[in-house]
Amino acid sequence: KNEVEQSPQNLTAQEGEFITINCSYSVGISALHWLQQHPGGGIVSLFMLSSGKKKHGRLIATINIQEKHSSLHITASHPRDSAVYICAAPISSGSARQLTFGSGTQLTVLP
Amino acid sequence: EPEVTQTPSHQVTQMGQEVILRCVPISNHLYFYWYRQILGQKVEFLVSFYNNEISEKSEIFDDQFSVERPDGSNFTLKIRSTKLEDSAMYFCASGRLLATNEKLFFGSGTQLSVL
Numbered sequence: 001k002n003e004v005e006q007s008p009q010n011l012t013a014q015e016g017e018f019i020t021i022n023c024s025y026s027v028g029i030s031a032l033h034w035l036q037q038h039p040g041g042g043i044v045s046l047f048m049l050s051s052g053k054k055k056h057g058r059l060i061a062t063i064n065i066q067e068k069h070s071s072l073h074i075t076a077s078h079p080r081d082s083a084v085y086i087c088a089a090p091i092s093s094g095s096a097r098q099l100t101f102g103s104g105t106q107l108t109v110l111p
Numbered sequence: 112e113p114e115v116t117q118t119p120s121h122q123v124t125q126m127g128q129e130v131i132l133r134c135v136p137i138s139n140h141l142y143f144y145w146y147r148q149i150l151g152q153k154v155e156f157l158v159s160f161y162n163n164e165i166s167e168k169s170e171i172f173d174d175q176f177s178v179e180r181p182d183g184s185n186f187t188l189k190i191r192s193t194k195l196e197d198s199a200m201y202f203c204a205s206g207r208l209l210a211t212n213e214k215l216f217f218g219s220g221t222q223l224s225v226l
Contacts, residue, residue, distance in 0.1 A: 023116050033215065042219035086154065098167050101154040
Protein backbone atom coordinates (compact mmCIF):
# COMPACT_ATOMS: atom_id res chain seq x y z
CA LYS A 1 0.00 0.00 0.00
CA ASN A 2 1.38 3.41 -0.90
CA GLU A 3 1.79 5.31 2.34
CA VAL A 4 3.53 8.15 4.04
CA GLU A 5 4.37 7.43 7.67
CA GLN A 6 5.47 9.91 10.29
CA SER A 7 7.00 9.58 13.71
CA PRO A 8 6.56 10.43 16.43
CA GLN A 9 2.83 11.08 16.51
CA ASN A 10 3.22 13.43 19.46
CA LEU A 11 6.29 15.25 20.70
CA THR A 12 6.70 17.49 23.73
CA ALA A 13 9.91 19.45 24.13
CA GLN A 14 11.33 22.15 26.37
CA GLU A 15 12.12 25.49 24.84
CA GLY A 16 15.57 25.47 23.29
CA GLU A 17 15.66 21.75 22.52
CA PHE A 18 16.63 20.35 19.13
CA ILE A 19 13.69 18.56 17.55
CA THR A 20 13.55 15.90 14.86
CA ILE A 21 10.45 14.66 13.09
CA ASN A 22 10.74 11.71 10.74
CA CYS A 23 8.88 10.76 7.58
CA SER A 24 9.18 7.59 5.55
CA TYR A 25 7.40 6.59 2.39
CA SER A 26 6.83 3.37 0.56
CA VAL A 27 7.68 4.10 -3.08
CA GLY A 28 10.13 6.20 -5.01
CA ILE A 29 9.16 9.84 -5.27
CA SER A 30 10.49 12.90 -6.99
CA ALA A 31 9.84 15.37 -4.16
CA LEU A 32 8.45 15.66 -0.66
CA HIS A 33 6.63 18.48 1.10
CA TRP A 34 6.84 19.51 4.73
CA LEU A 35 3.83 21.47 5.96
CA GLN A 36 2.91 23.18 9.21
CA GLN A 37 -0.68 23.19 10.44
CA HIS A 38 -1.52 25.82 13.02
CA PRO A 39 -4.00 25.27 15.85
CA GLY A 40 -6.62 27.18 13.87
CA GLY A 41 -6.26 24.65 11.06
CA GLY A 42 -4.46 26.68 8.40
CA ILE A 43 -1.68 24.97 6.47
CA VAL A 44 1.63 26.61 5.59
CA SER A 45 4.12 25.04 3.21
CA LEU A 46 7.56 24.92 4.85
CA PHE A 47 9.71 23.04 2.37
CA MET A 48 9.51 21.18 -0.88
CA LEU A 49 12.63 19.12 -1.48
CA SER A 50 13.78 16.51 -3.93
CA SER A 51 17.31 15.86 -2.66
CA GLY A 52 19.80 16.80 0.01
CA LYS A 53 18.97 19.47 2.52
CA LYS A 54 17.15 22.79 2.76
CA LYS A 55 17.33 25.35 5.53
CA HIS A 56 15.08 28.23 6.43
CA GLY A 57 15.81 30.02 9.66
CA ARG A 58 15.74 27.45 12.47
CA LEU A 59 14.15 24.80 10.27
CA ILE A 60 16.16 22.21 8.36
CA ALA A 61 14.71 19.53 6.10
CA THR A 62 16.67 16.60 4.74
CA ILE A 63 15.76 13.81 2.38
CA ASN A 64 17.42 10.52 1.45
CA ILE A 65 15.79 9.36 -1.75
CA GLN A 66 17.47 5.93 -1.70
CA GLU A 67 16.31 5.20 1.86
CA LYS A 68 12.88 6.76 1.25
CA HIS A 69 13.20 8.90 4.35
CA SER A 70 13.03 12.56 5.23
CA SER A 71 13.52 14.47 8.46
CA LEU A 72 12.48 17.89 9.66
CA HIS A 73 14.68 19.45 12.32
CA ILE A 74 13.97 22.48 14.46
CA THR A 75 16.92 24.06 16.22
CA ALA A 76 16.51 26.15 19.39
CA SER A 77 12.80 25.31 19.57
CA HIS A 78 10.36 27.94 20.81
CA PRO A 79 6.76 27.73 22.05
CA ARG A 80 5.61 29.42 18.85
CA ASP A 81 6.84 26.34 16.96
CA SER A 82 4.00 24.39 18.57
CA ALA A 83 1.90 23.06 15.69
CA VAL A 84 1.21 19.91 13.70
CA TYR A 85 3.94 19.11 11.18
CA ILE A 86 2.91 17.07 8.16
CA CYS A 87 4.91 15.48 5.40
CA ALA A 88 3.30 14.80 2.04
CA ALA A 89 4.47 13.20 -1.17
CA PRO A 90 3.07 12.36 -4.60
CA ILE A 91 3.12 8.61 -4.22
CA SER A 92 -0.34 7.39 -5.11
CA SER A 93 -0.14 8.09 -8.80
CA GLY A 94 3.36 9.38 -9.36
CA SER A 95 1.87 12.68 -10.33
CA ALA A 96 3.02 15.88 -8.74
CA ARG A 97 -0.60 16.83 -8.24
CA GLN A 98 -1.95 14.07 -6.05
CA LEU A 99 -0.23 14.32 -2.68
CA THR A 100 -0.54 11.62 -0.03
CA PHE A 101 -0.25 13.05 3.47
CA GLY A 102 1.21 11.66 6.65
CA SER A 103 -0.86 11.66 9.80
CA GLY A 104 1.10 14.56 11.25
CA THR A 105 3.27 15.10 14.32
CA GLN A 106 1.78 17.21 17.07
CA LEU A 107 4.65 19.26 18.50
CA THR A 108 4.29 21.09 21.79
CA VAL A 109 7.17 23.25 22.96
CA LEU A 110 6.95 24.24 26.60
CA PRO A 111 8.44 27.48 27.91
CA GLU B 112 3.84 37.19 0.45
CA PRO B 113 0.80 36.51 -1.78
CA GLU B 114 -1.94 34.41 -0.24
CA VAL B 115 -4.62 31.96 -1.21
CA THR B 116 -7.88 33.15 0.35
CA GLN B 117 -10.87 31.00 1.16
CA THR B 118 -14.41 31.97 2.08
CA PRO B 119 -16.30 31.39 4.22
CA SER B 120 -14.08 30.29 7.09
CA HIS B 121 -17.00 28.34 8.55
CA GLN B 122 -20.08 26.96 6.84
CA VAL B 123 -22.94 25.19 8.54
CA THR B 124 -25.53 23.48 6.39
CA GLN B 125 -28.33 20.97 6.61
CA MET B 126 -27.91 17.50 5.16
CA GLY B 127 -29.05 17.44 1.55
CA GLN B 128 -28.34 21.10 0.91
CA GLU B 129 -25.92 22.37 -1.70
CA VAL B 130 -22.83 24.27 -0.61
CA ILE B 131 -20.26 26.23 -2.56
CA LEU B 132 -16.83 26.78 -1.08
CA ARG B 133 -14.86 29.61 -2.59
CA CYS B 134 -11.18 30.16 -3.13
CA VAL B 135 -9.14 32.92 -4.70
CA PRO B 136 -5.80 31.43 -5.75
CA ILE B 137 -2.63 33.47 -6.18
CA SER B 138 -3.01 35.50 -9.33
CA ASN B 139 -0.22 34.07 -11.52
CA HIS B 140 -0.80 30.47 -10.49
CA LEU B 141 -2.07 27.98 -13.00
CA TYR B 142 -2.71 24.82 -10.99
CA PHE B 143 -5.44 24.59 -8.39
CA TYR B 144 -6.32 21.92 -5.85
CA TRP B 145 -8.88 21.00 -3.25
CA TYR B 146 -8.02 18.89 -0.22
CA ARG B 147 -10.07 17.97 2.79
CA GLN B 148 -9.35 16.93 6.35
CA ILE B 149 -11.96 15.14 8.41
CA LEU B 150 -11.50 15.88 12.11
CA GLY B 151 -8.71 13.75 13.54
CA GLN B 152 -7.75 12.27 10.18
CA LYS B 153 -5.14 12.87 7.50
CA VAL B 154 -5.43 15.52 4.84
CA GLU B 155 -6.77 13.94 1.65
CA PHE B 156 -6.47 14.97 -1.98
CA LEU B 157 -9.77 15.66 -3.74
CA VAL B 158 -9.08 17.18 -7.14
CA SER B 159 -6.62 19.12 -9.25
CA PHE B 160 -7.58 21.63 -11.93
CA TYR B 161 -5.64 23.13 -14.80
CA ASN B 162 -6.58 24.97 -17.97
CA ASN B 163 -10.24 25.02 -17.01
CA GLU B 164 -10.58 21.31 -16.56
CA ILE B 165 -10.04 18.63 -13.95
CA SER B 166 -6.58 17.08 -14.22
CA GLU B 167 -6.94 14.41 -11.57
CA LYS B 168 -9.47 13.43 -8.96
CA SER B 169 -9.50 10.98 -6.11
CA GLU B 170 -12.08 8.33 -5.31
CA ILE B 171 -13.61 10.74 -2.81
CA PHE B 172 -14.47 13.20 -5.57
CA ASP B 173 -17.67 11.55 -6.77
CA ASP B 174 -20.61 12.95 -8.73
CA GLN B 175 -21.71 15.00 -5.73
CA PHE B 176 -18.65 17.20 -6.15
CA SER B 177 -17.80 19.66 -8.87
CA VAL B 178 -15.24 22.40 -9.36
CA GLU B 179 -15.32 25.51 -11.43
CA ARG B 180 -13.27 28.58 -12.20
CA PRO B 181 -16.15 30.84 -13.18
CA ASP B 182 -14.46 34.17 -13.69
CA GLY B 183 -10.70 33.74 -13.97
CA SER B 184 -10.04 34.53 -10.32
CA ASN B 185 -12.33 32.42 -8.16
CA PHE B 186 -12.02 28.64 -7.86
CA THR B 187 -15.04 26.95 -6.34
CA LEU B 188 -15.89 23.54 -4.92
CA LYS B 189 -19.57 22.63 -5.01
CA ILE B 190 -21.13 19.80 -3.06
CA ARG B 191 -24.58 19.17 -4.52
CA SER B 192 -26.35 17.30 -1.74
CA THR B 193 -24.31 17.32 1.41
CA LYS B 194 -24.01 14.27 3.63
CA LEU B 195 -23.02 14.10 7.28
CA GLU B 196 -19.70 12.55 6.27
CA ASP B 197 -18.86 15.63 4.18
CA SER B 198 -18.19 17.52 7.43
CA ALA B 199 -14.52 18.43 7.26
CA MET B 200 -12.04 21.22 6.78
CA TYR B 201 -11.65 21.93 3.06
CA PHE B 202 -8.39 23.44 1.84
CA CYS B 203 -7.75 25.10 -1.46
CA ALA B 204 -4.19 25.26 -2.78
CA SER B 205 -2.51 26.68 -5.84
CA GLY B 206 0.81 26.34 -7.61
CA ARG B 207 2.54 28.26 -10.34
CA LEU B 208 3.94 25.25 -12.12
CA LEU B 209 3.34 21.54 -12.26
CA ALA B 210 6.97 20.75 -11.57
CA THR B 211 7.53 18.42 -8.67
CA ASN B 212 9.89 20.89 -7.07
CA GLU B 213 7.25 23.57 -6.95
CA LYS B 214 5.88 24.66 -3.61
CA LEU B 215 2.13 24.68 -3.04
CA PHE B 216 0.35 27.55 -1.34
CA PHE B 217 -2.61 26.67 0.85
CA GLY B 218 -5.57 28.71 1.96
CA SER B 219 -6.61 28.81 5.60
CA GLY B 220 -9.49 26.43 5.00
CA THR B 221 -13.27 26.33 5.22
CA GLN B 222 -14.70 24.32 8.09
CA LEU B 223 -17.86 22.66 6.77
CA SER B 224 -20.34 21.28 9.27
CA VAL B 225 -23.24 19.24 7.92
CA LEU B 226 -26.10 18.80 10.39
